[in-house]
Amino acid sequence: MEFEKQIVIGDRWVYEVDRNKNTWPRFAIEIRQRVRQKLAVNVLVTGEGGIGKSMLAIQLAQIIDADLDPEKQVVYTYSEYLDALMGLGKGKPIIFDEPSYALSHRSWFSEIQQALVKTMESQRFMLHPLFIPIINASLIDKTIRNFLIQYAVYEFARGKAVVYRLKPSQREDKTYYNTIARLDYPLLDSESCDKDSCLDCRDLETCQLLRGRYERKKARIQHQRYREGREEALAKETRTMTLDDIVAKAYSLRDHFKKEDGRIDVSKLRHILRTEAGIKIPLNKSYDVKTSLEAEHPTEFQ
Amino acid sequence: MSDKTDGMGYEASTEESLTFGDKINWPFIIASGMLGYLRASTLPHEVFDPDQVKRTSMAVLSVIPSSDRDKEFNEAYEKAKITRDIDNRPRWCEKPIGQKTPENQSKVVDYDPYLLMTATVDLLKRLGLLSKIISIERRMNRKPPEMVKSGV
Numbered sequence: 001m002e003f004e005k006q007i008v009i010g011d012r013w014v015y016e017v018d019r020n021k022n023t024w025p026r027f028a029i030e031i032r033q034r035v036r037q038k039l040a041v042n043v044l045v046t047g048e049g050g051i052g053k054s055m056l057a058i059q060l061a062q063i064i065d066a067d068l069d070p071e072k073q074v075v076y077t078y079s080e081y082l083d084a085l086m087g088l089g090k091g092k093p094i095i096f097d098e099p100s101y102a103l104s105h106r107s108w109f110s111e112i113q114q115a116l117v118k119t120m121e122s123q124r125f126m127l128h129p130l131f132i133p134i135i136n137a138s139l140i141d142k143t144i145r146n147f148l149i150q151y152a153v154y155e156f157a158r159g160k161a162v163v164y165r166l167k168p169s170q171r172e173d174k175t176y177y178n179t180i181a182r183l184d185y186p187l188l189d190s191e192s193c194d195k196d197s198c199l200d201c202r203d204l205e206t207c208q209l210l211r212g213r214y215e216r217k218k219a220r221i222q223h224q225r226y227r228e229g230r231e232e233a234l235a236k237e238t239r240t241m242t243l244d245d246i247v248a249k250a251y252s253l254r255d256h257f258k259k260e261d262g263r264i265d266v267s268k269l270r271h272i273l274r275t276e277a278g279i280k281i282p283l284n285k286s287y288d289v290k291t292s293l294e295a296e297h298p299t300e301f302q
Numbered sequence: 303m304s305d306k307t308d309g310m311g312y313e314a315s316t317e318e319s320l321t322f323g324d325k326i327n328w329p330f331i332i333a334s335g336m337l338g339y340l341r342a343s344t345l346p347h348e349v350f351d352p353d354q355v356k357r358t359s360m361a362v363l364s365v366i367p368s369s370d371r372d373k374e375f376n377e378a379y380e381k382a383k384i385t386r387d388i389d390n391r392p393r394w395c396e397k398p399i400g401q402k403t404p405e406n407q408s409k410v411v412d413y414d415p416y417l418l419m420t421a422t423v424d425l426l427k428r429l430g431l432l433s434k435i436i437s438i439e440r441r442m443n444r445k446p447p448e449m450v451k452s453g454v
Contacts, residue, residue: 006442013441013442014441014442015439015440015441015442016440016442021438022435022436022437022438023437023438023439023440024437024438024439025437025439025440025441026437026439027439028439028441059441163439179434179436180436181436181437181438181439182436182437182438182439183438183439184438184439184440184441185439185440185441186441186442
């Protein structure tokens with residue numbers, strides 16, 4: 001190594017120390033000291049989409065807790081956050097991650113704001129440093145952004161970022177951003193895996209590295225959101241469907257709700273339409289569908 | 303006695319609690335002195351006055367508190383010193399007449415304004431007033447072979 005010496009932080013992470021290169025882990029030391037002094041550590045990590053904000057947030061959280069568990073400590077919703085707040089031990093950091101759908105779900109930002117207020121309320125007792133990767137700081141309410149956040153990390157390239165200490169003026173409506181450090185972090189788990197992305201990795205399903213565990217959780221949440229989105233979309237489409245469209249769809253699924261004697265089981269018809277075609281119809285409408293089916297296909301339905 | 307007067311009957315003012323530091327914009331004074339020095343030293347030949355350069359450099363130095371001047375500055379200050387011997391004997395055809403005696407000899411201490419200004423700028427840099435040093439936090443991302451307690 002071509003540097004003067006190194007310093008180990010949190011018994012795990014090695015940082016370069018070189019007077020000539022001006023390398024010194026100032027931010028890492030500062031946030032650890034703040035946790036020890038029971039002071040709030042709320043960090044906003046901003047940067048363009050896909051640059052690695054969440055990975056950097058995880059690495060920063062690891063400074064405080066080297067054995068960070070993404071299943072418990074990376075949360076996506078306010079309810080998950082409250083679970084983490086109560087379930088985690090004192091001083092354990094929480095990452096309130098920004099799901100990719102956040103921009104289309106404005107409620108996520110209000111959830112973040114609730115989380116920040118809750119963190120401040122519980123600071124003295126719970127002491128959970130909070131890391132928030134977000135695409136742009138302006139998406140968070142100005143008052144909360146200026147007064148409840150202590151550090152803003154702007155990631156401008158993968159693993160490279162500038163750290164600002166936010167200092168709100170006590171007299172004016174101003175917040176000063178003092179640059180305190182520049183970060184140069186390698187990719188998470190790069191000492192154990194030389195792949196630069198998990199997305200095309202064949203071992204993702206079984207990988208036990210933190211990066212793999214995090215990506216699996218994110219994919220699971222993402223799929224869940226897609227399913228919810230699909231259901232919402234189908235419900236919207238159903239509202240605009242005509243009776244003829246529903247009858248045609250029901251006819252294609254007739255084998256599932258036709259009784260042995262050839263008659264139509266109405267409750268089964270509703271169930272099949274909901275589960276197989278994602279069409280939710282009220283009970284009275286299901287009778288309309290039954291009548292239409294019997295009228296259009298008198299030989300098939302007795 | 304109204305609320306606006308103090309115990310002695312004088313009108314109370316928040317100004318009284320302010321220090322010079324609150325009232326005087328010190329960085330502005332130093333910066334304007336430096337600009338004056340630069341202006342004086344870059345004047346065209348016709349109007350250039352070496353004495354003006356010297357005076358502005360001395361003026362900038364004079365607004366820096368002596369408590370802030372360190373050993374390195376004092377060394378640089380000594381190097382900027384120019385000592386000239388002056389012969390005060392009467393002259394005849396440009397040549398001094400008579401013997402050199404302590405009475406007719408004197409010394410004049412002068413300063414090189416450029417060296418003096420460099421010493422001042424170096425001092426300001428050492429005081430951290432010229433540029434902000436932002437450290438780089440470079441993680442090597444590997445576990446040390448022996449899990450040494452760093453104490454940090």
